[in-house]
Amino acid sequence: MIPMSEGDGAGRMTPWPDTLAFVRHAEDIGLDSVWVCDHFHYVPPEGPPEGMYEAWTMVAALAASTSRVELGQLVMCLSFRNPALMAKMAATADAVSGGRLTLGVGAGWHDPEYEAFGYPTDHRVDRFEEGLRIIGPLLRGDTVNLDGRYHRVRGAVLVPAPDRTIPLLVAAKGPRMLALTARHADAWNTAWFGIPDDRFRQRMADMDAALEAEGRDPSSLRRTVGVEIVDPEQPGPPEEEGPAFRGSVGRLAEAFDAYRRLGVDDVIALVLPVTKRSLDRLAEAAQLAAG
Numbered sequence: 001m002i003p004m005s006e007g008d009g010a011g012r013m014t015p016w017p018d019t020l021a022f023v024r025h026a027e028d029i030g031l032d033s034v035w036v037c038d039h040f041h042y043v044p045p046e047g048p049p050e051g052m053y054e055a056w057t058m059v060a061a062l063a064a065s066t067s068r069v070e071l072g073q074l075v076m077c078l079s080f081r082n083p084a085l086m087a088k089m090a091a092t093a094d095a096v097s098g099g100r101l102t103l104g105v106g107a108g109w110h111d112p113e114y115e116a117f118g119y120p121t122d123h124r125v126d127r128f129e130e131g132l133r134i135i136g137p138l139l140r141g142d143t144v145n146l147d148g149r150y151h152r153v154r155g156a157v158l159v160p161a162p163d164r165t166i167p168l169l170v171a172a173k174g175p176r177m178l179a180l181t182a183r184h185a186d187a188w189n190t191a192w193f194g195i196p197d198d199r200f201r202q203r204m205a206d207m208d209a210a211l212e213a214e215g216r217d218p219s220s221l222r223r224t225v226g227v228e229i230v231d232p233e234q235p236g237p238p239e240e241e242g243p244a245f246r247g248s249v250g251r252l253a254e255a256f257d258a259y260r261r262l263g264v265d266d267v268i269a270l271v272l273p274v275t276k277r278s279l280d281r282l283a284e285a286a287q288l289a290a291g
Contacts, residue, residue: 001035001074001226001270004058005042006051008274010236013051019058020065025276029283033070034062035104035268038077043112056081056089063097071097074189074226074268075104075171079119083131084156087138091162102187104169105135107177125176126150132170132184139166169224173203178210182221191226192270194243195255196262200225204262224266225259231281236273244272249281253288260289 002023003014014022023034038055055076062071071093076086086105094101107128108114114121130148134156137144143157169187172178181188190203204223211218228244229252230236245255259267271278
């Protein structure tokens with residue numbers, strides 16, 4: 001995960017040159033992918049809103065400024081953009097990147113940003129389901145007609161067509177969202193965790209059940225997990241209670257291996273603090289796990 005918010009920069013927004021340096025370091029040391037989140041701002045229970053960069057603008061900048069790493073979104077809020085437009089934006093960003101984009105989408109959840117920017121908070125999953133019925137076929141090169149309750153398209157098609165089928169990732173944990181993932185997505189994300197625990201194993205079992213209900217081969221779904229990784233030897237913001245991993249590089253490698261043995265294809269790391277040293281620890285642990 002790249003720095004996107006004031007919280008990532010210890011109370012200030014990370015300037016673009018520093019963000020780019022962070023991402024290029026990740027690319028240089030052999031990490032596989034970089035990911036953005038999608039919020040207008042975050043309103044904590046107490047205090048002022050926490051600032052965020054706009055996600056699609058950042059994806060476009062990264063597509064033009066990197067050469068190897070996969071670019072992913074964890075995840076784009078489908079409530080904030082017309083789904084056909086989102087598919088068009090994904091096709092363009094993928095072309096700019098040379099075919100390195102994974103389009104991650106979710107139904108959204110943070111009511112304060114919906115209310116501040118004028119988006120409806122009702123029937124989020126219903127709206128999301130209709131959006132998937134537009135985005136998925138468009139990314140596959142189909143022409144789409146849909147007269148839904150929330151979205152309507154007539155002869156929508158991506159022209160020029162993408163050079164490849166852009167992978168579609170859905171973040172999900174509830175039964176209905178898992179069913180939509182099994183039905184429509186190429187990849188799935190569940191987050192946030194530290195070491196694999198019973199909560200994670202239950203999420204995997206729930207996804208297996210959703211795939212079985214859809215009659216889908218479990219091996220056809222790419223599984224990603226968001227893991228929060230804290231370096232206890234670096235100064236950073238006050239630690240909050242939660243499942244974050246706080247161990248040594250060796251223990252982190254063991255955690256990566258445990259996720260792999262449980263069927264995870266990608267660990268998406270939220271490193272704290274957001275520094276190049278944290279990336280170096282991540283790469284070292286990944287190399288140990290691979291060896």
